Every structure is written in C-alpha cells, then in structure tokens.
Amino acid sequence: MRDDTWLFQKLDEIWDGHFSDIPQHNDVIIKFGRKARQRLGSIKQETKSIRDLANKNRKTIITINGLFKDPNVPEYVITATIAHEMCHYAHGFSSPLDQRFENPHQGGIVTKEMKVRGFAKALQLQKKWLKEVWPRYLEENMPARQTRQRRKRIVIRWI
Numbered sequence: 662m663r664d665d666t667w668l669f670q671k672l673d674e675i676w677d678g679h680f681s682d683i684p685q686h687n688d689v690i691i692k693f694g695r696k697a698r699q700r701l702g703s704i705k706q707e708t709k710s711i712r713d714l715a716n717k718n719r720k721t722i723i724t725i726n727g728l729f730k731d732p733n734v735p736e737y738v739i740t741a742t743i744a745h746e747m748c749h750y751a752h753g754f755s756s757p758l759d760q761r762f763e764n765p766h767q768g769g770i771v772t773k774e775m776k777v778r779g780f781a782k783a784l785q786l787q788k789k790w791l792k793e794v795w796p797r798y799l800e801e802n803m804p805a806r807q808t809r810q811r812r813k814r815i816v817i818r819w820i
C-alpha cells in the first residue's frame with residue numbers, strides 16, 4: 662500500500678542509492694499531501710516562528726501529490742518526483758547544506774543533477790507519462806471545476 666511509510670522507504674532507497682554523498686544534518690520527513698493537478702511535489706523547511714529561520718537544521722518536509730497514492734500512477738513518476746526534491750536538498754534549498762545556486766531551477770540544474778545521479782530513464786519516462794497520460798488521468802480522477810474560461814493546457818510546476 663502506498664502510504665507515508667512506503668514513501669519513507671522510497672526516500673531511503675533513493676538517498677542510499679543515489680545521494681549517499683549528501684549528509685543529513687536535520688530531520689527529513691516525507692508525506693503525501695493533497696491531491697493536486699499541477700504540483701507533483703514540494704520541499705520546504707518547517708518555520709514556526711521568525712526565530713526558527715536562524716536554525717539551519719530545522720526539519721525538512723517533502724510533500725508528494727496525494728494522487729500518487731493511486732497504484733495506477735507508475736512508480737517511476739514518484740521516484741522521479743522524490744529525486745527532483747532531493748536535488749533541491751542537495752543544492753542547499755530547504756536543507757541545512759550550503760546553497761549552491763541562486764535559484765532552485767536556474768539553468769536546468771535539477772535535470773542535470775538528476776541525470777548525473779542516475780535518473781535519466783526515470784525522468785524520461787515521467788515526462789512521457791505526464792504528457793501522454795496525465796491530462797486524461799486528471800479528467801477521470803480530478804476533473805477541473807468548470808469556469809468561464811476553461812484552462813487550455815496543464816502547466817506543471819516543480820516546486
């Protein structure tokens with residue numbers, strides 16, 4: 662069953678197998694969030710008060726689209742989503758590590774990092790699935806609310 666425990670196991674596998682050079686100085690949790698049409702995953706650091714910002718080692722929270730609990734969504738879609746968020750962590754975004762770039766998505770740094778770390782195939786399959794299956798999947802599982810101007814295409818945001 663795809664629950665938060667399953668996600669933790671996936672994160673462990675990905676971290677051990679592909680990010681073993683990346684130290685973990687804080688608690689990192691991963692969980693399914695709400696169902697979403699446009700957001701596959703996100704990564705943030707917990708901030709309960711402005712004083713927390715001084716603490717570099719505050720908890721990191723990775724959230725995965727709740728629709729991905731569905732076993733009909735291929736596992737490589739989730740693998741690539743977790744790997745994407747882990748690249749942000751490795752680059753020092755939403756993590757205690759030194760920030761290596763100005764912006765989390767500048768110049769294709771995430772794609773490059775994913776390829777270097779062995780996710781070229783997962784990324785390619787994920788892209789293909791998002792293009793060919795995701796729009797129809799959403800129609801069946803999370804239809805858009807009818808609005809005056811119907812959205813023409815799906816824009817996928819990564820963070």
Ligand SMILES: [Zn+2]
Binds near residue numbers: 766
């Ligand atoms: Zn991102």
